[in-house]
Amino acid sequence: MPYKIHFVSLGCAKNVVNCEQMMARCQAAGHILQDAPEGADVAVVNTCGFLESASEEAIEHILRLGKLKEAGELRKILVSGCMTERYGEDVPTELPEVDGILGTGSFQDIVLAVEAVMEGIHPRYFGDINAPVDEFGRVLTTPDHYAYLRIAEGCDNWCAFCIIPKLRGKYRSRPMESVLAEARALAARGVKELIVVAQDITRYGTDWDGQRHLADLLEELCKLDFHWIRLHYLYPDQMDDRLIDVIAREEKILKYLDIPLQHCNDGILRKMNRRGDKAYIENLLDTLREKIPGVVLRTSLITGLPGEGEAEFEELCQFLWDQRMLRAGVFPYSPEEGTPAAKMDRVDTSEAERRAELVVDIQSRIMDQWNEDMQGEVVEVLCEGFDGQSMSYVGRSWAESPDIDGRIYFTADGEVEAGTFVRVRITGAMDGELTGELVLPGGQGET
Numbered sequence: 339m340p341y342k343i344h345f346v347s348l349g350c351a352k353n354v355v356n357c358e359q360m361m362a363r364c365q366a367a368g369h370i371l372q373d374a375p376e377g378a379d380v381a382v383v384n385t386c387g388f389l390e391s392a393s394e395e396a397i398e399h400i401l402r403l404g405k406l407k408e409a410g411e412l413r414k415i416l417v418s419g420c421m422t423e424r425y426g427e428d429v430p431t432e433l434p435e436v437d438g439i440l441g442t443g444s445f446q447d448i449v450l451a452v453e454a455v456m457e458g459i460h461p462r463y464f465g466d467i468n469a470p471v472d473e474f475g476r477v478l479t480t481p482d483h484y485a486y487l488r489i490a491e492g493c494d495n496w497c498a499f500c501i502i503p504k505l506r507g508k509y510r511s512r513p514m515e516s517v518l519a520e521a522r523a524l525a526a527r528g529v530k531e532l533i534v535v536a537q538d539i540t541r542y543g544t545d546w547d548g549q550r551h552l553a554d555l556l557e558e559l560c561k562l563d564f565h566w567i568r569l570h571y572l573y574p575d576q577m578d579d580r581l582i583d584v585i586a587r588e589e590k591i592l593k594y595l596d597i598p599l600q601h602c603n604d605g606i607l608r609k610m611n612r613r614g615d616k617a618y619i620e621n622l623l624d625t626l627r628e629k630i631p632g633v634v635l636r637t638s639l640i641t642g643l644p645g646e647g648e649a650e651f652e653e654l655c656q657f658l659w660d661q662r663m664l665r666a667g668v669f670p671y672s673p674e675e676g677t678p679a680a681k682m683d684r685v686d687t688s689e690a691e692r693r694a695e696l697v698v699d700i701q702s703r704i705m706d707q708w709n710e711d712m713q714g715e716v717v718e719v720l721c722e723g724f725d726g727q728s729m730s731y732v733g734r735s736w737a738e739s740p741d742i743d744g745r746i747y748f749t750a751d752g753e754v755e756a757g758t759f760v761r762v763r764i765t766g767a768m769d770g771e772l773t774g775e776l777v778l779p780g781g782q783g784e785t
Contacts, residue, residue, distance in 0.1 A: 341379040341456055342370045344412075347479070348396055349386025351535045351570065353419060355488045357384040358476035360418070360448040365477060367449045375406055380414045380452050387420030387505060389672050396421050397433065404435030414438075414455040418445065420505045423467065424676075430460065442506055443467040446474065467507035468492070473516050483720060483757035484531035484740060485524050489517050489555065493537040494545075495573065497600070498611045499640065499671065499679040502537060511542050514551070518558055530757065531566040531720060532559065533739070539569060540576030550576060553584040560588045565759060566720070568739060570596045574622055575613040586629045592736040593630050596665075598638040602657040603650040606643055609682065616657070623661055634737040636665035641697055642690020643671045644682030651693055658700050664708055665743055666701045670694040702770065709767040716763045716777055719746055723756040730773070733762070750776035 343364050347357035360382065361371055375381045381403050386392035396417075406412040418440040422429050430436045437455040440447060443465030454461040471491045478485055492507040493500075524532060534556075536542065543551025559567055567590045574597055585591050601607055604615045614622075626633055639658075641651065658666070670690035673680040684690070719733040722745070730747045731754050738744055748762045754776065761777040 340368045340370050341452060342372050342377065343452060344372050344375040344378040344381045345384065346375075346381065346399060347384045348399065349384075349388065349392060349420070351486045351533065352488055352491075352537070353384055353386060354479065355476065355486050355535070356419065356442075356445050357382075358479055359472065359474055360384070360445055361477040361479070362475040363446065363448050364452060366475070369449075369452065371477065375403055376411045378412055380416055380455060381406075381412055382416045382418060382448065382452075385417060385419040385421035387422075387424040388500075388502060389669075389674065391672065393421045393424070400433055400435060404433075407435060416440065416448075416451055416455060416461075418442075418448070423464070423505045424501065426464070427462070430462075438462070441465065441467065443469060446472050467505070468510070469507075471510050471512045473512070478527070480740075481722065481756065482528055483722075484533060485527075485529045486533045486535050487517065487521055487524065487559075488512070488535050489539060489542050490536035494541065495538060496611055498609060498682075499600075499643065499674065499677055501674050501676055504676060506537065509538070509541055509545055511545050511551075514543075514555055514558070517555065518562075521559055521562055521564075525563040528757075530564060530759075531568060532564045533568045533570060534559070535570050538571060538573045538576070540572045540581065550578060550581065553581045556581075556584050556588065556591060560590045564590055566590060566592050566736070568592045568594060570739070572597050574599060574619055577622060582626065582629055593633045594636065594736050594739065595626065595630075595633060596636040596739070600638060600640050601643060601646075601650075601654060603646070603653050606645050606650055609645050610643065610679070620661075623663075634665065635661075635663045636667075636739070636743075637663050638667045638669070639697060640669050640671050641693035642685045642687070644679050644684040646671075646685060646693075655697065655700055658697065658704070662704050662707075664705060664737065666697070667742075668694050668697045668701065705770060706767075709770070709772055712764045712772060713766070714764065716761050717746075717774075719748065719760055719762045721754045721756055721758050721760055724754075728768075731776075733760070735762075744771040746772045746774060748774040748776055 347354050385396035414437045416438045417436050422439040423441040438451050438461040441464040444463035447463045451461045490511045492509045493503045494509040602616045717735045721733040725732045730749050732745045762774040763777050764774040766773040
């Protein structure tokens with residue numbers, strides 16, 4: 339008999355894709371997907387386990403579902419993803435609300451797990467995390483106008499602070515023909531913004547023949563009917579001249595690059611097992627700005643890492659001021675069990691948090707200057723709908739990635755349909771986000 343299943347995806351865009359694949363498997367098996375957990379036979383929580391804080395978020399969600407289960411509004415709870423891969427049998431032991439678990443190598447087993455828990459069995463599926471990437475369909479959960487395209491799984495970088503290789507396995511690139519077939523299907527559905535994702539997209543294809551093939555893939559994707567192609571994440575040591583030239587040349591590829599740097603101090607970069615030093619990073623950023631005028635750079639930074647004293651932290655702050663990277667995700671260092679960095683001496687948590695706040699303050703001032711410089715500019719915006727609270731339309735330009743960066747709020751005399759591209763003149767800022775007004779074709783200020 340068909341069961342009613344509610345899915346929850348926590349964490350990154352790659353988790354979204356895994357969840358969409360599980361949804362497609364269940365739907366193909368005849369089960370019914372539903373948005374709310376109330377009244378469901380099974381709730382599936384696809385978790386993140388990259389940081390302890392992510393696991394805590396997952397636990398809170400599971401506990402809320404447990405209350406529904408206790409009240410008779412939900413029958414069973416399945417938990418999948420990185421947290422279960424990381425903690426294994428501890429999950430159902432510590433969380434008796436959980437009826438079954440799947441690791442990151444067993445997303446394909448979701449239908450078996452659903453049917454098992456409904457029969458009173460407590461499934462424990464932990465498949466090979468180094469197996470080839472699963473190739474099966476998806477139920478898109480993003481708005482119709484954008485979608486994620488996962489091109490690889492796993493990671494071979496082995497940064498000293500990161501647990502991901504132990505949770506997701508070695509780096510495995512999807513076959514290019516499979517990636518392109520999925521991209522063609524997304525284009526046929528009307529997807530206008532394609533967001534290329536992996537733990538490290540710059541390493542795409544290196545597990546085949548030792549050569550980087552991201553540039554080859556991007557050239558093929560640009561032949562398809564997408565308006566925008568956005569890239570997440572590009573590791574600095576893998577960005578060669580050919581890739582930079584393709585990004586600069588292809589109009590569909592947004593001039594928005596997410597390059598996780600983590601730090602700039604040479605000693606800390608070595609301790610982190612990162613390849614390349616500060617001079618290399620600065621040269622790379624100079625090259626990107628020279629070859630890609632107007633490029634928006636986003637990065638990830640960690641404060642309080644082992645070895646970061648006041649001098650190293652001040653160097654990081656000065657680096658930010660000098661480089662003026664527009665976007666940054668800033669995280670106080672979290673010593674994750676099972677990583678080499680967890681065994682190193684470090685500053686205490688409160689100091690790491692204080693430093694993160696100082697970096698966020700620097701970043702806020704950089705963004706305020708950007709917002710000021712943008713006044714009067716006319717930019718292409720992908721409309722995402724009407725916001726009743728601000729009584730204006732909302733959208734994103736090339737400089738804003740969904741669910742990561744801010745949005746642009748704009749007014750219009752007529753109706754603007756979600757998923758359409760419009761021209762917006764920037765006229766102000768509101769709580770750090772840009773505001774503007776619709777520019778009609780041929781209107782004053784149109785470029």
